[in-house]
Amino acid sequence: MSKVIICLHCGNKTKMEEVAKYNKREEYYEMWDETNYRLFLCPVCRNVTLESDSIFSEDISHVAFLEPWEREEEINKATRIEQLYPESLVKGDYIPEKVQKAFEAAVRVKNIDQAICVLSLRRALEIMCKDKNAKGKTLYHKLQDLEKKNILPHIMSDVANFLKDEGNSAAHGDDIEFSIEKVHLLINFTKTILDYVYTLPGQLSDAQTKMGSSDAPEDNEDSNENNKTD
Numbered sequence: 119m120s121k122v123i124i125c126l127h128c129g130n131k132t133k134m135e136e137v138a139k140y141n142k143r144e145e146y147y148e149m150w151d152e153t154n155y156r157l158f159l160c161p162v163c164r165n166v167t168l169e170s171d172s173i174f175s176e177d178i179s180h181v182a183f184l185e186p187w188e189r190e191e192e193i194n195k196a197t198r199i200e201q202l203y204p205e206s207l208v209k210g211d212y213i214p215e216k217v218q219k220a221f222e223a224a225v226r227v228k229n230i231d232q233a234i235c236v237l238s239l240r241r242a243l244e245i246m247c248k249d250k251n252a253k254g255k256t257l258y259h260k261l262q263d264l265e266k267k268n269i270l271p272h273i274m275s276d277v278a279n280f281l282k283d284e285g286n287s288a289a290h291g292d293d294i295e296f297s298i299e300k301v302h303l304l305i306n307f308t309k310t311i312l313d314y315v316y317t318l319p320g321q322l323s324d325a326q327t328k329m330g331s332s333d334a335p336e337d338n339e340d341s342n343e344n345n346k347t348d
């Protein structure tokens with residue numbers, strides 16, 4: 119099997135051959151959990167990318183009741199694909215496309231131009247601020263605004279400020295070296311911030327929907343009408 123993948127070693131988007139595969143299946147009572155680990159080889163730089171795709175039987179239990187042509191789409195939807203090596207990109211399900219694209223652009227150039235990588239990370243944060251309607255003239259003030267609104271916790275806004283400073287140095291052509299270790303650190307920081315702002319709330323709300331209303335706090339929908347403030 120081959121697949122078009124963005125190689126995070128050399129930054130090329132290219133068709134890669136699967137060179138190894140390991141299947142792991144766990145069963146408990148009537149349920150099962152299956153994961154395929156696939157190793158792909160980049161034809162450009164000869165480095166490998168490890169991906170996993172997992173599926174949980176309960177997530178596709180409804181598929182048997184569907185028409186055959188609808189099944190594949192549902193199975194694809196329930197399959198979780200993760201890039202495990204060299205570095206996972208942010209999970210796109212909850213992150214706005216523009217933010218994700220800026221982040222991906224940063225990761226793709228990390229081995230080619232570290233200053234551009236850091237600039238792109240900063241851009242991802244700028245777009246995130248805009249998406250979250252952060253107020254303020256500079257990125258610093260926007261991040262503080264997000265902290266005030268409890269969208270970013272204090273420690274995260276410190277991390278974001280650190281990223282902003284690094285981004286400034288990159289933008290102004292300051293004579294500082296961005297080592298690959300530092301760049302990895304900045305990529306991980308940005309990823310954590312995006313997870314916190316988008317992925318965690320998204321996953322939590324999905325989990326709450328899945329568990330149904332039984333655990334939800336009793337909320338009288340009719341009262342919402344009366345809760346309007348001016």
Ligand SMILES: [Zn+2]
Pocket residue numbers: 125126127128129130160161162163164165
């Ligand atoms: Zn490559």
